[in-house]
Amino acid sequence: MGTKVTKSKAKTGSAGKYPLNETKQLELYQKMAECRALQQRAHDLFMQNLVKGTTHLGLGQEAIAAGFGAAMREDDYTFNTYRGHNHNYVRGVSMTAILGELMGRDIGQLRGKGGSMHITDTTKGAMGSYAIIGAHMPIAAGAAWSAQYRGTEQAAVCFFGDGTTNIGTFHEALNFAAVWKLPVVYVCENNQYMEYTAIGDVTAVPNPAADRAASYGLPSILVDGNDAEVMYETAMAALEKARSGGGPTLIEAVTYRHYGHSRADPGKYRPDEEVAEWKNNRDPVPNYRNKLLAAGMDESKLAAIDANTEEMVDKATEEAKSSGPPPDEIAFTDVWADGGAAWRN
Amino acid sequence: MAQLSYREAVAAAIAQEMRRDPNVLFLGEDVAVAGGVFKATVGLLEEFGPLRVRDTPISEQAILGAAMGAAMTGLKPIAEIMFSDFFAVCWDTVVNEIAKARYMSNGQHECPLVIRSANGGGARFGAQHSQSIENWAMAVPGIKVVAPSNAADVKGLLAASIQDPDPVLFFEQKSMYGTKCAVPEGDYVIPLGQANISREGSDVTVVALAAMVPKALKAAKILQEKHGVSCEVIDPRCLVPLDTKSILESVSKTGRLVTVEENPRLCGWGAEIASIVGEECFWNLDSPITRITTPHIPLASVDVLEDLMIPSVDRIVSVVSEMD
């Protein structure tokens, strides 16, 4: 059972309907660079034993979150998985809040009550990180239903993995969203593995999301998830369709995770050549930097982003480290809407 | 006051709340055009239209997930799970998502939704369509659990559940849909977490829920007339929040406690009440606490066996009359 490196079918290059000016290109680069630095820092802190519990890094998958982050409206909703630091960050959750949550500090986004797998900021439309495979797919449909009913032209975007296409909620949510014509965009980040098993070994079709789209009356969309501009354009088209009453979109974005599934997983089940190919030749962050340079972008603008990113992540790390653990009493808050935990009188 | 059936009270409560609040929506399988398989939601589509009353595919996880997503974004959905047994196919959404959203997000998420479901036995539907699962729900922190025993309580408690800012599982006992009683007209709301003293008495406290309440009341009458035993029947109506105060006060007065539970024996709600009374009211007890439950077996379909398993009036009379 070999693993396959999917690239041939993936679409690359600009379709041109949503032209990117320099500001937007720099925004895409900046978002990816910041996600990369944040994820790398989370990894380093983990290796220093400063991260409690587990972490699932989206390192290597930044272009997808960046493309959507740059395309979405502020009041749109995002739903993502435990591998969700990129998605939360591009919606505006701060590095300090994310790193603080990973380290179990009071300054953390959820004061330690959620942890790495559950980053949420409803004020930014970041509607949560979900750790039960597929569970958030119908919830995203519900947020889209709400937007449809309220007539706000908001859209919901739901990110999930290739492995998620084999659980029931994937199919329930897509049918439901299609029948109700909901303004929701489902984005499968096909990083080609579930935890440790290659997706091709356990899936009846070669493209786990795109090949299933027809079952829900949706077009098959397979794109290069490591190309930020492709992701931006794909996002723009899907969001436009959602807002104009055209219903849901299912996108399969082919990508790869640089590290293992979670924390200390060395990812040894993946062939060395495959990992090397994706890390050395298909890494979305340096590739985009090089592409912009080749197209004539002033290097100093990119260098300024790089420098600022390093500074940001160092500052966030220090802020998070300087915060203590949360106070004991918050263990008993916010079970109920009254703020407490009482179940009897 | 009008005489309404238990099923009419369901529709009356939903209509009352949908009239009051345009953000109340209703979804489920066969609930709109057909008015529900138990005909408990007849007329809602006609009054409120297809944007607010919606038929869904057979997708329990999608139904509850959609309700949750809508609740998190400002609406107040009511979802129907046709038979409570089917919670087993969407329990993740209830337990891992809905129940934990507020806590895990450090108080950011709101989840004001109601999930209604036909619960319990007596309809001869067999083991996959007859379970009483209120004790599953009670075991999960973060959801409120309501189980009314008559049409008036259905109206008042369902209205309160819809208004409640927390997620509520609302169990309608399916053998009771046809039962009638006087139900207050106009807006009617019963606060959650208040037990009802269905009958006052002095010798023994009988705590019963849903379909067990009318049985306990019948038994109490017989016990008074034939055995001279005075039963106080308490209907908690809600398991979460639980009105322990009313129960403890009653047991302090009577010195005896019997629970009558339709759920199978292990970890039934009566065990929790027995434990609370044992810990907090032990010195007022004159007799061991006794639980009357369905035995710890799946329910059979045939009437003679189902009736043998679910607590009956005779069983209550015989257990209580033999207490010290």
Ligand SMILES: Cc1ncc(C[n+]2csc(CCOP(=O)(O)OP(=O)(O)O)c2C)c(N)n1
């Ligand atoms: C219902 C359920 N089953 C299994 C798991 C354990 N699990 C966590 S992540 C994961 C792999 C998911 O793969 P994929 O959807 O491709 O996402 P990726 O981790 O690659 O981003 C599994 C099996 C889970 N969290 N939930």
Ligand SMILES: [Mg+2]
């Ligand atoms: Mg995967």
